[in-house]
Amino acid sequence: MxxxxxxxxxxxxxxxxxxxxxxxxxxxxxxxxxxxxxxxxxxxxxxxxxxxxxxxxxxxxxxxxxxxxxxxxxxxxxxxxxxxxxxxxxxxxxxxxxxxxxxxKVPPIQEIFPDRFVSAESIVHAAKEAINQPDQDIVVEREETGNILDPEHSLTYFREDVGVNAHHWHWHIAYPATWDASVMGREKDRKGELFYYMHQQMCARYDCERLSCGMQRMTPFHNFHEELEGYSPHLTSLISGLHYASRPEGFSLEDTEDVSLVEMIRWRERILTAIHLGHIIDDEGKDVKLDDEHGTDILGAIIEASHDSKNPFYYGSLHNWGHVMMAAIQDPDGRFKENPGVMSDTSTSLRDPIFYRYHRFVDNIFQQYKDTLHHYTKDDLLFSGIEVVSVAVNAKVQDLVTTFMKDSELELTYGINLGTTHSVSVRYHHLDHEPFTFNISVNNNTGEAKEATVRMFLGPKFDELGNRLHLDEQRRLYIELDKFHVSLTPGKNSIVRDHRDSNVTISKLRTVAQLREDSGEDDHYYCSCGWPEHMLIPRGNHRGMEFDLFVMLTDYTADSALDSTPEGVCVDSLSYCGIKDHKYPDKKPMGYPFDRPIDVDIEEFLTPNMTVADVKIKFRD
Known part of the structure; x- marks a missing residue:
């Protein structure tokens, strides 16, 4: 066959x-x-x-x-x-x-269940058009799910982005919480740390978008009794006919049939106590140190909680049950037999503003652990003999990248039986940006060839009030743009990197129609896991929002966990998704060098193997 x-x-x-x-x-x-x-x-x-x-x-x-x-x-x-x-x-x-x-390849989740990605109004409109015009291909516009009366409405382009939500679903497929290496025969290297880092980056990206829209950075969820903002997803599940539940303004979490608020608070306190003591207690009563190398991974497994949690009975399942409780907030004991809200599902939860606030709450727990680690010194950060002279972004205008809204279409007929053999799709708008490349100038003063890892991050320069962000604040807003290996010859080196080669984004996502014609010979494909390429950079604003572009070169021979990068399947989005069936390729902590507190300003932090450049992102509506 x-x-x-x-x-x-x-x-x-x-x-x-x-x-x-x-x-x-x-x-x-x-x-x-x-x-x-x-x-x-x-x-x-x-x-x-x-x-x-x-x-x-x-x-x-x-x-x-x-x-x-x-x-x-x-x-x-x-x-x-x-x-x-x-x-x-x-x-x-x-x-x-x-x-x-x-x-x-598994078909895209957005084509299997399009009712999770476009509003019920849009699907009803498309179904009506398919009935009224049975001999034609149908394209309808996606209906809006709110208006400017909702202060969070400005961010719907990010929260409802089809590719962003699909990425989250596929990540949890690539890294199932219950993955048991002893049964499956394959390890998921640094799975707990990846859980932390991927979600931390989502929060950083969301705050960058908020600043782009002139909004304040989000207020983290912080109190299990606090009143939450309202939210209406405008989604209807076609497998049940019930709406995904809305959350009225001012509702608070309540006990459900499965978990109580007391348990959630107790789990959080036990995790924080472990961080302050510097060790957790495993299920045999033994202390397991939260050291520099494994601490984040151990905490990630506990907080999610995954099969790798060393004491699931004691530390519970803070992250997972948090999603369930928030999804059930309008019907906590199930008396009305309503559907839960969008927070119950990995393919819909990013639509809700509370997702980001709750994950910032989770990230704050990780940051308390990071505060216990030693701060990086100049010696920790230095790549001796390597000097980054400059970095520039080449677009239509140098160091200015333009973003805009673009139209795409989502096919409905694979997931929904609309009684027609013709195409029926929903046209939706999403953020995109012009193509650009990075030009990095490097001096190798060692007198011999060197192998280097190039690390690139982008962070907003100013806060919501226009004040210059201190580096320790800014580090949690830095989004990773790329991380890749280069060979440096002695002397001057010029590195050119296309944004489409980023190790953060998925290179391509095939539709069902394309998969039907696929020969299967191209297997350089990462299981659909990866950040969408069109969302690589934040939106920016009409004036041209100012960002710091940070570039650092480190010693690849000390960084690499692999003898060589495996060829073939699942090597696309390395930074967020790792490599299937192999070790995570980079030995450094995820997010390095911004994974730990920084008590100096940017000028003192920089070593010769780093540089920062001014870049503007301008949104063209």
Whole structure:
């Protein structure tokens, strides 16, 4: 069987999942007898412990199938029996990690469940047009989900971005919370630290967008009894027909059937106590030191909480249950049988402003740990003999990058049965930017060839009041633009880097139509995990918002955790997603050198192997 034929069979698994009958066909294979507890139509949440346990059982069964045909047989039976969302999660995890699926791609989540990405009004409009014009291709505009009466409305372009939400879903597929290396046979290197860093970067990006729009940086969630802002997602789940719940203004968290506020507060206090003591207590009662090398990883596993948590009973599941509680805030005990809100799902939670506030609260816990580590000294930061002379951004105007809104279309007919063979799509607007390159001038004064890691970050220069940000504030707003390896010859070196080569972004995402025609020969593809390229840089403003572009070169021979970068699948977005089935390629802490407090200003912080340049980002509406 060719790769193209296998790919078609994979695509058929996810076709029209929103239209599956409520009546379920029991599986005939005994391996599937233990799944199927979660009813059809219920919104699956990989944050909910019971849901996740069943999904884990299923993805382990599918992953353990003896060959591709056996996998397909099990997957088809599961499709006809288990919950729709749970099936999608489990089957995607199995396909992403099975060796015989290495060249196969899972269809984009936005085409499997478009009802999670565009408003219910848009889908109803498209369905009506498909009925009224059955012999034509249909394109409708995405409906707005709010207006300027909501102070957060200015940020909908970021929170509702299709690529950003899809990235979050795929990241949690690449790094399942319940991944058990002893069963799956593969380690997820530094998974806890990646959980911390990817979400920290989301918060940094969100605050950069807020400053771009003339808004204050977000106020972190900080009190389990505080009143929350209101939010309405305008999404309707097609598998149940129920709306994703809105959150009225002024509601606070309450106990749910599964977890109480007292437990959440207790878990937080135990984690903070461990940070202040410098060690956690594992499930055997032994102290495990939170050292410089492993501390962030250990805390990440505890806070998420993942299978790698060293004491899940004692430290609980602060992050996951937080999502569930916020999603259930309008119906905490389930008396009204409502759908939860968007915070319950990885593909929708970024739409809600509370996502970022809650993750800033989580990040603040990590930062308390970072405060216990020694601050980097000049010797820690120096790459002896290497001097970064300058860096420039080459666009239409040097050191000025223009952003703008662009139209794209989301196809509905793969995910939704609209009774037509013609295309039906929703046109939506998203942020994009002009192409640009980085030109870096470096002197290698060592007299011999050197291997270097180039680290590039972008951070706002001023706060919401126009004051120059101190470096210790600014470091948590720096967003990573790229990180890559270069060879330096003795003397002068000129490095040119295209923004499209960034190790942060996904290089391309194939639609279902493209996957149907894909030969499968191009496997240089990172499992759909990666930040969208069109959102690499913040929006900026109409005047030209000022940013600091930071560039640092470090010793690659000391940095690299690999003898060479593996070729092939899942090596696209290294910074946020690592490398599938390999160690995280960079030994340095994620976010280095801005991962620890800085008690000096930028001039004192800089060493010869660093430089900072002024860059403006101008938004053209």
């Amino acid at each position: 060719t790769v193209k034929e296998q790919q078609k069979r994979i695509l058929d698994l996810f076709h029209h999942l929103t239209s599956l009958p409520k009546e379920r066909t029991p599986p005939t294979d005994d391996r599937l007898k233990g799944v199927g507890h979660l009813e059809r139509g219920v919104l699956f949440s990989c944050f909910h412990e019971t849901h996740l346990e069943e999904a884990t059982d299923l993805y382990k069964i599918l992953y353990g199938a003896k060959d591709f045909d056996d996998f397909m047989g099990l997957a088809k039976q599961a499709r006809d029996f288990v919950n729709e969302g749970l099936f999608t999660y489990a089957a995607t995890v199995a396909i992403t990690h099975r060796e015989d699926c290495r060249k196969l």
